[in-house]
Amino acid sequence: MLPETDLGLSTTSEHCIGRIGSENRSVLRKIKGAIGENAVRYIEKLNAGLHATAVGASDYSERGEMIDNLMVAIEDHKVTLIVYQSMQSTEAVELEVYPLGMVFHKGSLYLIAWSSRRAEVRNFKLDRIEDVDVTKVQCVVAPRRVRV
Numbered sequence: 053m054l055p056e057t058d059l060g061l062s063t064t065s066e067h068c069i070g071r072i073g074s075e076n077r078s079v080l081r082k083i084k085g086a087i088g089e090n091a092v093r094y095i096e097k098l099n100a101g102l103h104a105t106a107v108g109a110s111d112y113s114e115r116g117e118m119i120d121n122l123m124v125a126i127e128d129h130k131v132t133l134i135v136y137q138s139m140q141s142t143e144a145v146e147l148e149v150y151p152l153g154m155v156f157h158k159g160s161l162y163l164i165a166w167s168s169r170r171a172e173v174r175n176f177k178l179d180r181i182e183d184v185d186v187t188k189v190q191c192v193v194a195p196r197r198v199r200v
Contacts (some may be wrong), residue, residue: 095126110159110179118184122163125151125186132165135183136176144182152190166191
């Protein structure tokens, strides 16, 4: 079940249609019919990788290309190299990660990914990611069924 704060992409799901009221059901059905089944499946696939826990004020308009690259890596299950500056580090390091999804939590966007360095699922604040390089290598180690 999706919480009410999930990103707008979830509006195509039957679950969400029931939540917004009967007066809008016919409008959403028309939209679903107009965009077609392939588009609906694609949006539902994207929605599986996105989750919001709260509304915030961060501005990611300058990071659109990075976010697009990370979404491609999530959708295609590609090994990704990120340059990341953690709060504890004095300088950024390059990390190999297997992106699983993104979460918008308390005003910030986070990448949820399997870290090959730590051999566990970690979260990486997008504000601290300096660079993203999506490789052509398919992820084979990362868990496929992590609830984001």
